[in-house]
Amino acid sequence: DAKTTQPPSMDCAEGRAANLPCNHSTISGNEYVYWYRQIHSQGPQYIIHGLKNNETNEMASLIITEDRKSSTLILPHATLRDTAVYYCIVLRDNAGNMLTFGGGTRLMVKP
Amino acid sequence: DGGITQSPKYLFRKEGQNVTLSCEQNLNHDAMYWYRQDPGQGLRLIYYSQIVNDFQKGDIAEGYSVSREKKESFPLTVTSAQKNPTAFYLCASTQSTVAYGYTFGSGTRLTVV
Numbered sequence: 532d533a534k535t536t537q538p539p540s541m542d543c544a545e546g547r548a549a550n551l552p553c554n555h556s557t558i559s560g561n562e563y564v565y566w567y568r569q570i571h572s573q574g575p576q577y578i579i580h581g582l583k584n585n586e587t588n589e590m591a592s593l594i595i596t597e598d599r600k601s602s603t604l605i606l607p608h609a610t611l612r613d614t615a616v617y618y619c620i621v622l623r624d625n626a627g628n629m630l631t632f633g634g635g636t637r638l639m640v641k642p
Numbered sequence: 643d644g645g646i647t648q649s650p651k652y653l654f655r656k657e658g659q660n661v662t663l664s665c666e667q668n669l670n671h672d673a674m675y676w677y678r679q680d681p682g683q684g685l686r687l688i689y690y691s692q693i694v695n696d697f698q699k700g701d702i703a704e705g706y707s708v709s710r711e712k713k714e715s716f717p718l719t720v721t722s723a724q725k726n727p728t729a730f731y732l733c734a735s736t737q738s739t740v741a742y743g744y745t746f747g748s749g750t751r752l753t754v755v
Contacts, residue, residue, distance in 0.1 A: 565741045574646075574732050574746025575685070618684065622741050629675065629700075630734075630741055632684035 535619045540637040543613075549606040551636050553619030556600040563624050564595060566604045567632075568615040575618065575632070578604065609640045644669045648733050648747035655720070655727070655754050663718045663750045665733035671745070672737055674716035678702060679730040679749075688731075691716055720752065728754045 536554040543549040555564065565580040579586055579593045581602070586593045592605040606613055618635040646667045655661045665674065673692045677685040687700030691710040705724025710716055716735075720727045733747040 563741070567744075572730070572749065572751070574734070574748055575744075576746070577742045577744065580740075580742050620741060624740050629687060629690060630685075630744055631687065632677075634682075634684050 535621055535633060537617075537619050537633070537636045539634060540639070542639050542641055543606075543609045545611060545640055545642050546608055549609040549613065549638055549640070551604040551606075551617050551619075551638065552601065553604070554601045555619070555621045558599050558621050559623070561623050562621045564593065564599075564602050565620040565622060565630075566591070566593065567618045567620065567630075568613075569618070569635070570612075570615045578617075609638075611640050611642065614638060614640045646733055646735055646745055646747035648731075648750050650750060651748070653750055653752045655752060657754055658722045660719055660721050661727075661752065663720065663731055663733075663752070665716045665718065665747060666714055667716075667733075667735045667745070668714060669735055669745060670713070670737065671735035672713070673735060674710070675734040675736075675744075676700075676706075676708065676716070676718045677732045677734065679732060685732060688718065727752055 563582050566578040567575040569575045579591050581593045595602045616635040616637050618632050649664045675690040676688040679685050686702050688706050689708040691697035707719045731750045734744050736743040
């Protein structure tokens with residue numbers, strides 16, 4: 532599975548959009564980009580995933596570049612409750628795959 | 643509501659003692675996982691089980707043991723052979739083969755005193 536690179540930390544003002552980048556330059560054609568987040572002392576929570584097209588759900592939007600070598604998770608109106616560690620994971624979508632987590636990006640939303 | 647229950651939330655252990663962390667799910671998931679998380683770090687896989695009575699070592703299995711006698715339960719024993727057991731332990735389960743199908747418990751924080 533392809534490796535990902537994320538900045539270790541970011542700040543965002545409450546009510547503004549939070550844009551979290553992820554580099555995955557060695558991604559293969561059959562690998563998806565997944566985003567999870569972990570609020571302090573809780574288990575990780577699934578946010579969104581995508582293959583090639585941009586995706587949006589009630590939590591966030593995922594923008595994947597045309598060459599698929601990087602992506603951006605967008606929280607459109609960040610709140611204090613969005614303060615968490617955000618993990619970008621690249622994984623083939625078939626049986627036997629297991630989530631592996633790197634260091635992630637620690638997002639601090641400030642009032 | 644369906645979910646994963648980990649107990650206890652906080653656990654203190656004396657050096658040299660074995661301790662067992664509980665993980666129960668009522669989601670009817672086939673696969674279950676144990677992860678360890680150290681401060682400021684990502685999650686590392688300890689053991690996983692994709693079916694009852696079968697389990698596999700993850701990346702950091704040394705000093706740990708598991709059992710999977712029932713579909714709903716996947717307890718983790720931290721043995722005295724684990725040299726640095728103080729950590730946050732997370733259990734997860736999944737039915738599907740895709741990464742968005744993972745459900746995590748709320749974790750157990752183990753401290754060796």
